[in-house]
Amino acid sequence: MKNNVKFDHNDHAIINSYKSILDGLSLFLGDGFEFVLHSLEDLDRSAIKVVNGQFSNRTEGAPITDVAMQLLKEIKKSGDNNKNMVYVNNQNCRSPIKSATLPITGSNGKIIGLLCINFHLSIPLHDFLSGFFNIFDEKAIKPINENYATNSEYLITSALDVAKAEVHNNDKITASNHNKIIISLLYERGIFELKDAVHIIASDLKISKNTVYLHIRNCSKQA
Template identity: 40%
Template sequence: MDHSITILSEKEKAILESYMLSADGLAEFWGENCEVIIHDLTQLDASVVKIVNGHLSGRQVGAPISEVTLNFVNKMMATPGMNHVTYFAKNKRGEAFKASISAILGEKHQIIGLFCINYYLNTPLLSFMQTFTPITKTESENISETFVENTEELMLNALEDAKKTVYSNLTISSSNKNKEIISLLYQKGIFNLKDSVITIANHLGISKNTVYMHIRNMNK
């Protein structure tokens, strides 16, 4: 394999590390029948630096790259624009799985690692359904997500939710309602959005300086 990278820069190490965090999240989303692997291509004899649900293939951290994966790496390196591939395969036990290999690019856009997903197709339907079913009824009721077209809509939806929460709480005095609304929005990270202070101030009928004052007080 024509691969000139032998050492990763600090930035490239950070890139691989970020994919490792993503591996945990993806595996948790798809459940125990989804194997997620991160390969470091600077060490092919021990390329697996992260694996989740490794019981499916019997591999663990420190395992070498497979022949099939290595073959696809060569093809990706030789084919400009080919940064991922999806295929079907079977393991040595004859278990079928759908696989995806995506390139992890370094500082100079060279392939430094791989983000691999193997979903086993012999997963019982009940197990698959349980992965996408809330453990308790309360779990599904506590989270409501609204998808918006722009950040202003996001701000206003969050504002309406905060107002409903504050206005329904009879222990909050009228003079403190705006303060509590701003506090809830602050906790949700709304004020990290561009022009959020002005937007929220306008819809609450207060000055932006008042909003800034409440935010400063929360940071103390």
């Protein structure tokens, strides 16, 4: 079919990488949102990932929609491959759906897929709220303290303070091993990927940078 897009290896890798994104969006937003990932490699069976398809009864292998085809034509006409479409879908006078169709680009900037998001406005309010505000379900969402640092130095020192507190409050860790364990915790949390982390941590712990590097090497061997 002439409208199908010819994929290369990179295109397959890019389009498939979006599958886990749909699962993550569903976990974050709840069951009130339907997500469909379309691949333009085969328009007759373009839906390669469907999450919460119970609303529209769509499943993997479903064809592309007429609205999606319209968007692709508009993109081709305008030459803007980043054109998004957000609209209200009346779905033949049934319950309205707030929808978004977002293009996915692959090799050489060509459009290889579409990410479609549908919020069905008829969903009962308690179902929407229980899905969207599921922050108290620790089995679904793990509580984590995330640091929105304004610069990398603050991020490093904040992470260092947390690690020091963990180690100093653990009576099972001997004083001679404090620095070793602190550096190990920071290594596990990726802090040494940041510029100047070794210098800042060595200065705070009052040890040499070589000592920090020694502990890092030992951590990498155990990883």
